[in-house]
Amino acid sequence: MIKYINTLSNNNAMSVSFFKNNKKGSESTNIIIMALFGVVIGVGVAYIFLEAGKAYATGEIFDRFYLARDMALLVDSVYAVPGNIMFTYKEDLGTNQFSIRDNFVTLNPTDENKKAAYNYVEDYQDLEVDFPPFQNIFILKQGQEIFFSDGQETFQNRLSCTPREMDINSIVVEISDELSVSMGSTQIVEEEYLIGVVDLLESALERKNPSFILPRYSASDKKYEEMRRDLENYDFGLSLHFGENEDFYENEIIAYINNDPDSRDFACHILSQLMNRGLDITSTRIKILDGSRLNEDNEKYVLSTRKNMIYFELGNIYSDRETNLFFRQSDVASAIADAVDHLRPRTSLEEENE
Amino acid sequence: MNNLFSNKKGNTAEDTMHVILLFFALSITALLFILLISAEASDKHVIPEGVEEKILIQRLLSSPSCFTYRDNVNRVYPGIIDLSRFNENVLQDCFNNLENAFAFGIDLKVDFGDRTERIQLNTTNWVKYEVSDYSPIINVLVKDSEQYEYRRGELQIKVQRKR
Numbered sequence: 001m002i003k004y005i006n007t008l009s010n011n012n013a014m015s016v017s018f019f020k021n022n023k024k025g026s027e028s029t030n031i032i033i034m035a036l037f038g039v040v041i042g043v044g045v046a047y048i049f050l051e052a053g054k055a056y057a058t059g060e061i062f063d064r065f066y067l068a069r070d071m072a073l074l075v076d077s078v079y080a081v082p083g084n085i086m087f088t089y090k091e092d093l094g095t096n097q098f099s100i101r102d103n104f105v106t107l108n109p110t111d112e113n114k115k116a117a118y119n120y121v122e123d124y125q126d127l128e129v130d131f132p133p134f135q136n137i138f139i140l141k142q143g144q145e146i147f148f149s150d151g152q153e154t155f156q157n158r159l160s161c162t163p164r165e166m167d168i169n170s171i172v173v174e175i176s177d178e179l180s181v182s183m184g185s186t187q188i189v190e191e192e193y194l195i196g197v198v199d200l201l202e203s204a205l206e207r208k209n210p211s212f213i214l215p216r217y218s219a220s221d222k223k224y225e226e227m228r229r230d231l232e233n234y235d236f237g238l239s240l241h242f243g244e245n246e247d248f249y250e251n252e253i254i255a256y257i258n259n260d261p262d263s264r265d266f267a268c269h270i271l272s273q274l275m276n277r278g279l280d281i282t283s284t285r286i287k288i289l290d291g292s293r294l295n296e297d298n299e300k301y302v303l304s305t306r307k308n309m310i311y312f313e314l315g316n317i318y319s320d321r322e323t324n325l326f327f328r329q330s331d332v333a334s335a336i337a338d339a340v341d342h343l344r345p346r347t348s349l350e351e352e353n354e
Numbered sequence: 355m356n357n358l359f360s361n362k363k364g365n366t367a368e369d370t371m372h373v374i375l376l377f378f379a380l381s382i383t384a385l386l387f388i389l390l391i392s393a394e395a396s397d398k399h400v401i402p403e404g405v406e407e408k409i410l411i412q413r414l415l416s417s418p419s420c421f422t423y424r425d426n427v428n429r430v431y432p433g434i435i436d437l438s439r440f441n442e443n444v445l446q447d448c449f450n451n452l453e454n455a456f457a458f459g460i461d462l463k464v465d466f467g468d469r470t471e472r473i474q475l476n477t478t479n480w481v482k483y484e485v486s487d488y489s490p491i492i493n494v495l496v497k498d499s500e501q502y503e504y505r506r507g508e509l510q511i512k513v514q515r516k517r
Contacts, residue, residue: 034373041377048384052391061391066399073401073409080413082422082430103451119455121410123419124447144418 060094064107064116067091071098072105072120078141079123089137098131100148142272164265166343170213170234171205173198175241190242193329194314197240200333208341236266237309238336256311267310269342273335277328407488407513410456413448414511415494420448423497431497435462435507438499445475452477452516459486459512464496464505479516486512 054060070091078085096114099106103122108114129148131137140147175194198216205212213234231237253274255267314332414420416432421444423436440462449458457480462473489512496507 030370034370038373038377041380045380045384049387052388062399069399069401073406076406076409076413079419080409080416082416082418082432103455121452121455122450123413123417124450125419 063094064096064114065118067093067096067098068105068107068116068118071100072118074139075100075105075120075127075146078139078146079121081141084143085139085141087139089139093131093133093135093137095133097133098129098135098137100127100129164343165345166262166266167345168235168266168340168343169209169211171236171238171340172231172234173201173214173216174237174239175216175218194240194242196329197314197332200330201336204334204337205340208337212340231309235308236262239309239311241311241313242315253315254313256313258309260308262308263310266308266339266343269339270310270312270336273338273342274331277331277335404488407456407515410449410458411490411492411511411513414458414460415492415509417448420444434495434497434504435509436497436499437464437505440473440475442475445477449477453479454516456516457481457514459514461510461512462494462496463508463510464498465507466498466505481514484514487515488513 071089074087074089078087096107097109099109100120103119104117105120106115106117108116123144125145127146127148131148131150135150138149140149175191175198198214202214205214215234253271255271257263257267415435416422416430418424418430421435421439423431423434423439425431445458445460452458458475458477459480460475462475464471464473489510492509492511494507494509496505497503498505
């Protein structure tokens with residue numbers, strides 16, 4: 001027992017001596033810590049100087065301020081344009097992120113060290129746009145609205161939707177096929193949908209103009225010929241279909257037209273009306289028929305008919321994307337009817353009432 | 355340095371203070387350096403005076419969101435003021451949230467032949483007794499929607515910079 005106590009007291013003596021040594025050593029430890037801290041701070045400051053110098057020398061920092069101001073001026077200028085405009089922003093954005101919202105064009109909004117901002121003046125439309133680095137920027141102003149996109153394709157042919165007057169009192173409508181027992185279930189769904197659209201279109205047009213003529217044909221060979229002859233008697237031709245794209249993931253509403261201004265403007269107004277009903281701008285296209293897109297028969301058919309003809313593809317039934325196929329029939333029908341009404345010339349009395 | 359790293363009792367606290375002050379001074383210098391470079395970069399690309407104001411005034415005269423006359427098919431007629439749209443609500447639609455940029459005071463005189471009428475509009479951030487930085491007078495046509503006639507008009511647009 002005594003031996004054990006001695007051992008303990010020896011241990012205590014050792015620990016006291018250890019702490020004494022440690023007290024002396026703590027000063028040198030402090031110095032080492034301070035020296036290390038100094039090295040870290042020194043390296044940090046040197047890095048900051050180096051980066052700032054590099055940004056200055058390469059002009060990066062100037063580019064950011066330049067780009068922010070340039071884009072802010074551009075947005076203000078686009079607002080001031082009376083008509084429609086499509087603009088391709090050609091400055092190299094490099095690694096900078098772009099954000100246009102809350103009256104500010106901001107570069108790299110999440111990185112305080114690389115942030116640069118300048119304000120523009122919004123109108124009633126709240127812009128909310130974000131672009132990742134290395135993107136092209138395309139700007140479209142149509143009517144009173146401004147759209148931004150990273151691809152010009154989105155806006156192609158949309159600018160031709162110019163205000164004008166067109167007196168359309170009759171439209172001949174063609175839908176793919178008559179329902180028959182030999183059809184597959186997909187085809188039946190498509191055909192029923194299209195028949196529903198034409199039924200609703202008929203009543204919508206009748207409400208606006210009781211004398212409106214809307215004959216319909218099915219795309220059987222025999223009736224194609226009949227329609228082709230008949231089409232000359234009507235102001236316009238509409239051919240309603242579902243997508244025949246080889247890429248089933250594409251699911252846009254596409255208006256194929258011959259290259260004539262009447263069809264282009266009518267198609268453009270129909271698509272605009274669809275956009276008013278919630279169709280996304282990126283989901284619409286107007287394409288000039290060039291012999292490469294549609295299957296041969298359809299293309300030949302549409303091209304061989306008179307010039308005032310629009311071939312509408314209303315989405316793709318196989319698409320996995322949020323589908324336009326079931327874009328409500330009533331919306332498709334009323335969009336077409338409203339486009340007809342929108343283009344109609346007004347009498348001075350109507351103009352006065354409006 | 356000898357003093358800084360001396361092991362003499364009593365000097366340690368003082369030395370620590372020196373080192374902290376040195377680090378603090380270094381950090382402040384680095385920050386100032388960054389701020390100076392940013393400020394210089396910001397001043398390097400100055401938009402020429404009057405350009406922004408001119409663009410915004412152009413919006414007043416040309417944009418379909420502003421006072422510009424539009425016909426029944428929404429065709430816009432730049433330079434023609436629609437009298438029925440010349441009001442505070444349209445001005446608000448045209449310039450939403452000008453707070454930190456510019457203030458506008460707009461004065462339209464319309465010649466009705468037998469009389470001249472004057473309509474004044476201001477944006478909400480307009481300060482009445484502050485001097486305008488820019489105030490062009492523009493001759494315009496005014497579409498009188500009640501009479502279906504065009505009148506001669508004179509538009510003075512006063513701009514105050516708020517930046």
